[in-house]
Amino acid sequence: MKYNPQEIENKWQSVWNEEDAFNASYGGGKPHFYCLEMFPYPSGNIHMGHVRNYSIGDVLARFKRMQGYNVLHPMGWDAFGLPAENAAIQNNIHPAKWTYANIDNMRKQLKRLGYSYDWKTEIATCHPDYYRWEQLFFLHFYEKGIAYRKKAAQNWCPKCNTVLANEQVIEGECWRCDSKVEQKELTQWFLRITDYADELLADLDKLTDGWPERVLTMQKNWIGKSIGAEIEFELAEGNGAIRVFSTRQDTVFGATFMSISGEHPLLEQLIKGKEQEAAVRAFVEKLRLEAQKNAVGAEAIEKEGIFTGSYCKNPFTGDLMPIFVANFVLAGYGTGAVMAVPAHDQRDFDFAKKYNLPMRVVVQPKDGDLTIENMTEAYSGQGIMQNSGEYDGLDNETAKGRIADWLESNNKGKRTVTWRLRDWNISRQRYWGAPIPMIYCDKCGVVPEKAENLPVVLPMDVQTHPDGRSPLPDTPEFYRCTCPKCGGEARRETDTMDTFVESSWYFARYTGAREEDRAFNPEAVKSWLPVDQYIGGVEHAILHLLYSRFFVKALRDCGFIELDEPFARLLTQGMVLMDGSKMSKSKGNTVDPTSMIAKYGADTVRLFCLFAAPPERDFDWTDSGIEGANRFVQRVWRLAAELVGQLPAAAACSSTADDAKTEAARETRYREHAAIKKAGDDIADRFQFNTAIAAVMELVNHLYLVKEELLQTSEGKKVLASAQASVLAMLTPIVPHMTEELWQLLGFDGRASSQPWPVYSPEAMQRSVITVVVQVNGKLRGKIEVPAETTQAEIEAAALAEPNVKKHTEGLTVRKVLYVPGKLVNVVVS
């Protein structure tokens, strides 16, 4: 019987398809398990990264089903987005047509890999039946103040012709096309994610068991909580005050000047009528131009500033502090003004050196003798207060509290918390996205669309612009509307939503993908969510995962769902590399899954992706590696094919102690059960699919050695049949087509994919003779074989009598003998 993967894979894929083999249903008494992989963007073809991601998810989904869970394992399409528009412009095809054609192709490719998805819950986010609910959420968000409109400087990608959220600017470049991001003043729609900063941070503690630590850390850093104080510095001329935020209010006695951003609201007042006025204006204009050209967050630039001509007063020392406009002060963080403490902050130190400004040491390290003369850099560590009036001699952490108390009781400031997180700009000046359901009326202003008028459907009949500009502002059929309030003529919002809005709730929609009258069935949401296991690339550690966490909390507060966190456990899989670097079309180092499937079959491709490395780690695609995987698949096939017609019908772990009459039979039974324990533990507890597969390989290797002997007796056949069934059961989540076929060929009952995960018995794993390792002073000196029931005293005596052990203990005194039951004896001598 020759192994023909194309034939058997097609056969079983049709069977699963006809039988709706993997549909989930809630209720039914079984415990629920929601296994989800990040849905793909329909770019046209799946790549090896998808294969790895979805193979990991499929092993888990199938394994959980075998363990008796009712598993929800859905798939869908993150279908709005720029590539569709760009392809449309290039190939003169409508983005919708391009997108749906790609979906059809990729669905075919996924089906060809035999993934056990519930295709009845498939969704595409570009469909009005999907995004209509998103528009409804937006109306609720608007009503609750979670969605709002504001004018501000925005990240602008000149190539994509649209704004970007902060999270989508990577090292100053657009996350999609790597263009330098510019700043542009625009009025945009925002979601108030900052209102949830506290909860987003605090709830990370609920995820410590199931999420990788580095993802938690990245989110924590991104949210960026800083605890400090706000301090008021009165202007010397008595006409107001500058407020600053500082995490180091303990160093306030060392504040010798003030730095403010070029966009500070008091700047006009500070320079008005001063001789520096013109020069400052020129400097600010220069900064503005540079900011537009230069990427946000590009590498550090030389510190520069200019004196405004005004002074403020240090509330503690009473000293006058010159006020500077400085290029490193961010308008958008804190209050846009910084008290400069050159002795204890490196930036202020550099600035003071450059402009020859005074310094004062106010925190002295333990046994330090810092002076302004001997300092070559700022000291930002802990220490003892000095030059700080009544606070001298205190440690600086204590002083922090006392100074905050003083500020509060003297009305000069207060304790404050500042966040790095900014509100989420969701407006996009592009066509292929979900319309924002808002209307502008000359009479009534900004008016939300009525819920009963949803969905606001994206028009299909539009002419795209070659430069990527959205056609919506030129499409009167779309933007002309009547005001829901006064009935007069009005204009629709023509920006669309960021595609990350769609991916922020799709996991919830899967629980009731065909609901027509509501976004979710609350019962279904409650029974399935949170997602038990989420699997995807670490590149979404901040973007998608932070947005989704926020979105769920916002939906909860609007009464749509009862849920705090969307994903209970997260697995971030590594990349598939080629010659040490990421596969990419431009480098020409890609491997096309379709051609690999054509050559080896889906089972081999799945096996290799799972065996090459543990899931979290990157691995290199190698031709010899997939050859090796194919060799194992063939080896399993041959082993079973040779046994067809010779074995009794059996299930995994069905042989009994009575059947194991010979040494070979006992050993086989032992190894069968040991492999099941190892493979089950590795898959369930650790996602170590590579070692689970290795355990099955060992068992297969053993069966090759003993099969002839076991075929001699009927008891032996029972033992062999049981072990063979176990091999197939264990491999079913990994190479499901082959195991279904072999299960059927061997005449075993039912289907491999509907077998329960085998249960090992401790009795089978008892050995009659055990090997005990003997160490002398921790060094391996021998091994002894003893019957399992030997007492500790007898084992210790045997260990001491072992010839090589004797040699190493001769003439020495035995101080101690340690015994690790069934494993090891360590003789301590001196």
Add this chain to the structure above:
RNA sequence: GCCGGGAUGGUGGAAUGGUAAACGCAGCGGACUCAAAAUCCGCCGGUCGCAAGACCUUGCGAGUUCGAGUCUCGCUCCCGGUACCA
């Protein structure tokens, strides 16, 4: 700079304080074959030794422990994230 992760044979990787190198890949030897491929069986960290065995070996240096790849401390290098965030 700060935060996180890592370093084990020729190679991908095992080892949940107790036999370091499981299972693969590559390589070598044997069987089968007219021959080759495929397959099956065996060997495969280093040094010394005829052998029994001894010594060395998990990036480097210390420590805890009867016993450390694993725990602790101090370094080196690599990867990822993030950065004028006050």
